[in-house]
Amino acid sequence: MTKPDTDDTLAFYRDNAATYAARERKPPTARLDAFMRKLPPGAAVLDLGCGGGHDSLAMLGHGLDVTACDGSAELAREAEHRIDRKVEVVRFQEIDWQERFDGIWAEASLLHVPRAELADVLARIRQALRPGGFLQASFKAGKVEGHDRFGRYYNYPSAEWLRDRFEDAGWSDIQMREADGGGYDGEPTRWLHVAAVRSA
Template sequence: MNDTVRAYDLDAAAYVAGTARMPDSVRAALEAFGARLGRGARVLEIGSGGGRDARLMEELGLSVRRTDITPAFVTLLRSHGHDADLVDPLADDLSSSEGAYDGVWANASLLHVARAELVTVLARLADVTRPGGLLRISLKEGDGDGWSTHGSISQPRHFTYWRSDALRTLVEGTGWTGVDIRSGIDGKRAESWLELEAVRG
């Protein structure tokens, strides 16, 4: 288990409590995502955490496959009666016996993926999404990468920061088209975020 996953594993309950309130920007993005997909659409969620986003998606009529790389999050989700899978999007099978997904939701989770590995993750996500399906991810805006200790997680976590142009170029080379990126979205600790949507080509 890498150090970032271990950090979440140690403080999973505290993280869930600290992120229980959904930011208005995330709610708006989820509602737009749900409206574009339509009721009954099947969504692969990467990084479900405590399940906050999945609950709203289900209220919007979507069918969500909850996944996380952190064992403690998967245990918490299952303890609340949800099906949840322990999945590393870089290495594990992402496919479903029900066929290709209509959309992929990865809110503030792929920011822990190393720069050189994100291209592989996005291509793997494209492989399990139907043509015309939607991708929505959010990443921290900035340059380089580094370790940070903040919020409810007591141990350091590794973050990779992105700029819009570099991210757009990478995504367009992994099977996704119609890339739309919003930048400069304020976070609760004065950080800046990128929100990206794309369509499976």
């Protein structure tokens, strides 16, 4: 088992923030549209691990009240240029919002949380939602945590293991879908797309 060194992950985003934010990226249009359709007009949304701000920009364009944040200060600055508003620098383990958001969008971000810390982070995220609020998140599937060729840490969960972590954190109506795709590393990737609700 490899050591979950998230410092190396942050170092990658620090050193490559401009390139990463400016890359040609295929947007998750269908999933993002489905997420936004479930929200009332002007809903408060957290873009958790917003990266270069592409999805935040789309949600702002739909009239949502978006709070964008990222654990990388350098990526947060890149996102600020794209969306023309402040982006908060918050690491997953520091989340302490209480019942503030109607929805949380975590596209390819929680996959960097060390396995041993994921249930706690999911509980923190759940507390950030208003009762009845929901989360949409995506993970790279696998069986054992590890690093990609850029040195970034991934928790690489199986569907069963990930469902257990969501249940441990008190989530309801957990729905999971698997799909093939890719990522920044250009490698074929099996994705786990998770939707879950904070019960009223």
